[in-house]
Amino acid sequence: MIANGRLTDRVALVTGGGGGIGRATALRLAAEGAHVVVVDIDAEGAAETASMIGTHGHAVGADLADVAEVQRVIRFVDENLGQLNVLFCNAGVSGAAGLDVDLAAFDAVVDVNLKGAFFLTSAAMPLLKRAAPKASIIYTSSASGLIGSPSGVLYSMSKGGVQLMMRSVAKMYGPDGVRANAVNPGTIVTRMAQVTADPNRVGVSDEAFRAHAERTAQNTPLRRVGTPEDVADVVLFLASDESSFVTGVGIPVDGGALA
Numbered sequence: 001m002i003a004n005g006r007l008t009d010r011v012a013l014v015t016g017g018g019g020g021i022g023r024a025t026a027l028r029l030a031a032e033g034a035h036v037v038v039v040d041i042d043a044e045g046a047a048e049t050a051s052m053i054g055t056h057g058h059a060v061g062a063d064l065a066d067v068a069e070v071q072r073v074i075r076f077v078d079e080n081l082g083q084l085n086v087l088f089c090n091a092g093v094s095g096a097a098g099l100d101v102d103l104a105a106f107d108a109v110v111d112v113n114l115k116g117a118f119f120l121t122s123a124a125m126p127l128l129k130r131a132a133p134k135a136s137i138i139y140t141s142s143a144s145g146l147i148g149s150p151s152g153v154l155y156s157m158s159k160g161g162v163q164l165m166m167r168s169v170a171k172m173y174g175p176d177g178v179r180a181n182a183v184n185p186g187t188i189v190t191r192m193a194q195v196t197a198d199p200n201r202v203g204v205s206d207e208a209f210r211a212h213a214e215r216t217a218q219n220t221p222l223r224r225v226g227t228p229e230d231v232a233d234v235v236l237f238l239a240s241d242e243s244s245f246v247t248g249v250g251i252p253v254d255g256g257a258l259a
Helices: 020-031 043-053 067-080 103-131 153-176 191-196 206-218 228-239
Strands: 011-015 035-040 057-061 086-089 135-140 178-185 250-253
Touching (some): 011 067, 020 043, 035 043, 043 057, 057 067, 067 103, 086 103, 103 135, 103 153, 103 178, 135 228, 228 250
Parallel strands (some): 011 035, 086 135, 178 250
């Protein structure tokens, strides 16, 4: 996709921006002219992404499972950039595979995937309403959040919650000029996908993941798995004026797997 300044003079906040889909999206939004605040619990990863962006990149290390940290991130945006047009709630963890989990393991998934996104949306809303109608929230849900997954009950549950949160936010804040949508990635070549492919959630080897990706591709209409850039392009569409009449929808980015 050729850059043409779709987001010139706008500010985007990207969580989970230290790698994978978050990094690809931060770079894509910056290429379209946005100032991008890159947030990640991995402060070094966030700083690396911001460095790749250049002068329009800003890094914040933060644990979004902590509501105080969420509020600190929004204060940083307000005090340093004074506006927020695009909120990409992308930070997420895969968590344990089955039902045999303790409360700490349960909270570890829900606190990041669902609670973090909820309180980040809440804290950011005054800035987004101020930027309306050029205000867009995009959530990373998942194909698993639409149909469930036999290998990740917690993850699917949390992402299904994100999907319904997005729809509710779209209905509640549409009259204020704030749009809300979601991307629902299928199998994307990221470190998280490599971890999720392992029932023990440690991570399979590169060779084993390649074999897993090849098997997945053969069951996908487009006969390939996705890249972070595939998702970033859809996020850009949802962030830009080209989607100004689109709100309350989750777009599968899965090569047709859910068709």
